[in-house]
Amino acid sequence: MNYTKNQTGTSCEVLIDGKFTFSDHSTFREIISLMKTGISSISLDLSKLEFVDSAALGMFLLAREEAGKNGVTVTLKNPQGQVKKMFSVSKFESLFNII
Amino acid sequence: MLAKVFKKKKEENKEVFSSNSVENNSSPVLEVSKNVEHLDTPAITSSEADKKPANLAEIEIIKSWLYNTLPIISAINVLLEKLPETAGIIENSTQDLNKRFLDLAQGAEKQASIIQKVVETASSIEIQDGKMSMTDFGTMLSNTLEGVIEQILYISKMALSMVYSLEDATKALVDIESFNGRIQAINKQTNLLSLNATIESERAGEAGKGFAVVASEVRSVSKEIANLSKEMNAKIGLVTESVRNGYDTLKEVATTDMTDSIMAKEKIDALMVALIQQNKNFQQILEGTVGTAKDISKTISATVIGMQFQDRTSQYIGNSTSALNLIKNELENLRNSSKVSSVTSSDASESNKEIVDKVFSCFQLSEFYNNYIVKLGEAGIKVEKAAAAPKSNASSSEEDVELF
Numbered sequence A: 001m002n003y004t005k006n007q008t009g010t011s012c013e014v015l016i017d018g019k020f021t022f023s024d025h026s027t028f029r030e031i032i033s034l035m036k037t038g039i040s041s042i043s044l045d046l047s048k049l050e051f052v053d054s055a056a057l058g059m060f061l062l063a064r065e066e067a068g069k070n071g072v073t074v075t076l077k078n079p080q081g082q083v084k085k086m087f088s089v090s091k092f093e094s095l096f097n098i099i
Numbered sequence B: 001m002l003a004k005v006f007k008k009k010k011e012e013n014k015e016v017f018s019s020n021s022v023e024n025n026s027s028p029v030l031e032v033s034k035n036v037e038h039l040d041t042p043a044i045t046s047s048e049a050d051k052k053p054a055n056l057a058e059i060e061i062i063k064s065w066l067y068n069t070l071p072i073i074s075a076i077n078v079l080l081e082k083l084p085e086t087a088g089i090i091e092n093s094t095q096d097l098n099k100r101f102l103d104l105a106q107g108a109e110k111q112a113s114i115i116q117k118v119v120e121t122a123s124s125i126e127i128q129d130g131k132m133s134m135t136d137f138g139t140m141l142s143n144t145l146e147g148v149i150e151q152i153l154y155i156s157k158m159a160l161s162m163v164y165s166l167e168d169a170t171k172a173l174v175d176i177e178s179f180n181g182r183i184q185a186i187n188k189q190t191n192l193l194s195l196n197a198t199i200e201s202e203r204a205g206e207a208g209k210g211f212a213v214v215a216s217e218v219r220s221v222s223k224e225i226a227n228l229s230k231e232m233n234a235k236i237g238l239v240t241e242s243v244r245n246g247y248d249t250l251k252e253v254a255t256t257d258m259t260d261s262i263m264a265k266e267k268i269d270a271l272m273v274a275l276i277q278q279n280k281n282f283q284q285i286l287e288g289t290v291g292t293a294k295d296i297s298k299t300i301s302a303t304v305i306g307m308q309f310q311d312r313t314s315q316y317i318g319n320s321t322s323a324l325n326l327i328k329n330e331l332e333n334l335r336n337s338s339k340v341s342s343v344t345s346s347d348a349s350e351s352n353k354e355i356v357d358k359v360f361s362c363f364q365l366s367e368f369y370n371n372y373i374v375k376l377g378e379a380g381i382k383v384e385k386a387a388a389a390p391k392s393n394a395s396s397s398e399e400d401v402e403l404f
Helices: A022-037 A054-070 A081-089 B002-021 B035-039 B047-051 B056-123 B134-255 B259-306 B309-338 B348-362 B366-378
Strands: A002-008 A011-020 A041-052 A073-077 B124-127 B130-133
Touching: A002 A022, A011 A022, A022 A041, A022 A054, A022 B134, A041 A054, A041 A081, A054 A073, A054 B134, A054 B259, A081 B259, B056 B124, B056 B259, B056 B309, B056 B348, B056 B366, B124 B134, B130 B134, B134 B259, B348 B366
Parallel strands: A011 A041, A041 A073
Antiparallel strands: A002 A011, B124 B130
8 A cells, every 4th residue: 555645734635545454554554643743634535545454444443533533524535446345334434524 | 110100100090080980970060089088188078069060171170289289298298397307407506516616715715815824924034032024134134244344343443553552562662672771881881980980099099998989889889780771671572572472463363354254244235135025026926826816716706696597597497387387288278178079080190290200300309309209108199219319318427528
């Protein structure tokens, strides 16, 4: 998994691509730590994300928790294929703002 | 053959008639004829007939009337016997049909109730607590799976949270290790300083004696610090190893991919939907069958009601029979009042034969045909069984009935 960050003011956009599994926990921790940098909203662009495993879902939940602590709104954008299915089965739409 | 029979009959009649009529040929006085006795009619004495004169032609007409009506009465007798028999056949057959139709209706009703039970059974499943509909079962299964997925996500989140905490702990331990290294370096310097102090105190002689004591104390403190630091290092090594083991174990938990388990829900949900749909289709088909069975039962009941035509038929036949009886009686009365004595011999029986032949040609069924022969015999008209007698009998047995 790779990511590119683009921050404008207090809103941050992160484009994630590749496969997101347990082995990416250190990389994703960097995204989680963005929540503490004083931003007000973060948007994760998932249109290039190919695959998520159960650990990845857990990390999304940790990110949500951290965002909640810091008053940051999280938006998940354009999940595709397997990612979309995993979100749907895990009822992510009731936890996240997915567009 | 018939012709022969009638010729014989004619001769007999001639004989009978000649005995009386030939002698009284010249004076045609009407008498009550004794020879009409063989026509199965009681010879009655008519006082009026005695008085009234009749010409020969009239007598011939009366003779012809008497001879010709006799086989007709026999034919009516056949009908009078056969008509009630027909009514009886219809009544018996109708009763039998009624019974069979009622059995059919009951069978159809039973079938409907059995299918109804199948429908009820198919729509639910038996579990320990009782019955559960397929739809409820599907919802329950879906909810259970949802709960399982929720727990998988919860465990995954917690495991990742622990991973992050242990990562932090490991980092802290590395820091502590480096701090300890710095303590050891400082301690080495302290030890060196105390050694230098000892040397310097020796050089100072008596004046430096107290200083030498301090330097020695510093050295022993430094030694203690060195020992403590060593011990600490060993302990830090143990903690680091424990944390690393914990991290490895947690990694095992967190990397156990539950993706398939999560995706299984989608498959199971789809399977349940298909199963419930199939069950519904099954139920609809069965309900349709119940409807058909009920319709059959209704139709059969309506048919049984429709079979009441038999009552009417019986009434019609009864009416026809009494009318025929009346006709026969009236005919016989007319014949009785027409009987005259001293009728001249004639070939009146010729027309009698013709009528008999006509009636025979009417009675196509052998039962009627044979019965007519019997009735003719009872009336005194002897007939041998004709060669042209129909062989076919009325269809009465089940085997004769062809089903189309």
